[in-house]
Amino acid sequence: MTLQEAKFEYLLRLGDSSLIIGHRLSEWCGHGPILEEDIALINIALDFVGNATSLLEYAGKVEGKGRNEDDLAFMRGEREYRNLLITEQPNGDYANTIARQFLFDAHMFFLYEELKNSKDETIAAIAVKSHKEITYHLRHTSQWMLRLGDGTAESHTRLQNAVNELWMFTSELFDMDEVDAILIKEGIVPDLTKVKAAWEKQVNEVFAEATLTVPETKFKQKGSKEGKHSEHLGFLLAEMQYVHRSFPDAKW
Amino acid sequence: MTDSQWPVWEVFVQANPGISHKHVGNVHAVDAEMAIQNARDVYTRRSEGISIWVVPANAISASSPEDQGAFFEPSNDKPYRHPTFYKIPEGVKYL
Numbered sequence: 001m002t003l004q005e006a007k008f009e010y011l012l013r014l015g016d017s018s019l020i021i022g023h024r025l026s027e028w029c030g031h032g033p034i035l036e037e038d039i040a041l042i043n044i045a046l047d048f049v050g051n052a053t054s055l056l057e058y059a060g061k062v063e064g065k066g067r068n069e070d071d072l073a074f075m076r077g078e079r080e081y082r083n084l085l086i087t088e089q090p091n092g093d094y095a096n097t098i099a100r101q102f103l104f105d106a107h108m109f110f111l112y113e114e115l116k117n118s119k120d121e122t123i124a125a126i127a128v129k130s131h132k133e134i135t136y137h138l139r140h141t142s143q144w145m146l147r148l149g150d151g152t153a154e155s156h157t158r159l160q161n162a163v164n165e166l167w168m169f170t171s172e173l174f175d176m177d178e179v180d181a182i183l184i185k186e187g188i189v190p191d192l193t194k195v196k197a198a199w200e201k202q203v204n205e206v207f208a209e210a211t212l213t214v215p216e217t218k219f220k221q222k223g224s225k226e227g228k229h230s231e232h233l234g235f236l237l238a239e240m241q242y243v244h245r246s247f248p249d250a251k252w
Numbered sequence: 253m254t255d256s257q258w259p260v261w262e263v264f265v266q267a268n269p270g271i272s273h274k275h276v277g278n279v280h281a282v283d284a285e286m287a288i289q290n291a292r293d294v295y296t297r298r299s300e301g302i303s304i305w306v307v308p309a310n311a312i313s314a315s316s317p318e319d320q321g322a323f324f325e326p327s328n329d330k331p332y333r334h335p336t337f338y339k340i341p342e343g344v345k346y347l
Contacts, residue, residue, distance in 0.1 A: 034257065034258065034280060035280070036279050036280055036281065036290035036293065036294060037290070039290075039293050039294055040289065040290065040293040043293050043297065136292075139289070140289055143285060143286060143289065147282065147286075
């Protein structure tokens with residue numbers, strides 16, 4: 001695998017994760033539990049879609065086959081998508097959404113903190129911009145973890161169940177393969193071992209304060225790096241890509 | 253009618269350093285931290301401010317409409333109370 005191929009692949013992984021979790025959050029639009037939270041979630045969704053746009057635009061340039069961010073977002077099928085499995089999991093109830101979001105936000109926060117030092121200037125610039133947004137996302141979801149976890153008996157049970165269900169997707173956040181190895185050697189991306197340690201510390205702290213138990217599930221779900229997804233991604237893409245594929249050259 | 257939503261917080265936003273926080277509206281929130289976050293999302297998405305205050309709406313005491321006559325009308329015929337004879341130095345914007 002060449003450096004260029006590795007970089008393209010890595011940019012898809014980052015961009016796709018942001019795009020898919022951003023799309024998931026956008027599904028809350030008009031359905032938030034309270035007006036203010038509806039607005040907050042959609043703000044966050046827009047941050048993710050903006051971040052995905054920058055990453056996929058750059059991915060297209062790196063690939064050098066004339067594909068732009070729209071081609072990459074709307075003209076690839078699920079087996080070509082490289083988003084982490086946790087990002088495509090359904091919204092469920094509010095506890096499911098907050099748990100998914102918190103686990104992912106904490107991962108993204110520490111990953112992008114490292115990416116700010118990337119030797120690739122474009123990746124570093126995108127990371128600097130996004131890290132400010134992610135800092136707010138993590139603050140917002142951490143606060144909700146505390147309030148739901150340490151709230152009523154029902155909110156606690158729902159959040160603990162949500163965490164238990166999602167836990168099998170968390171080990172994948174830190175899996176590394178040949179792509180990582182090539183880019184780590186060039187100083188373009190970080191070794192995820194360090195990110196994992198920071199993530200675990202953060203998660204443990206918030207869980208302790210929120211009176212949540214860290215699940216003991218050993219079962220691990222993975223596959224996104226090879227484009228193997230859960231059954232949910234296809235439905236999400238069908239909805240997200242429908243208009244673009246129906247009217248591929250539409251201008252507005 | 254009782255409000256089935258969370259408590260109301262009045263929101264004040266400071267647009268620039270050195271000027272006072274201005275009332276911009278209100279949000280619902282369970283506590284102060286979430287009120288600040290909600291205010292951030294509702295009122296400062298378009299670079300409206302650099303600082304936010306939130307105050308529980310029930311902590312604000314207000315004059316009542318019946319007081320209007322006794323409170324405010326006596327000053328209507330006392331123009332000498334207005335500092336109209338001072339010249340405002342150039343460059344002073346927020347006096």
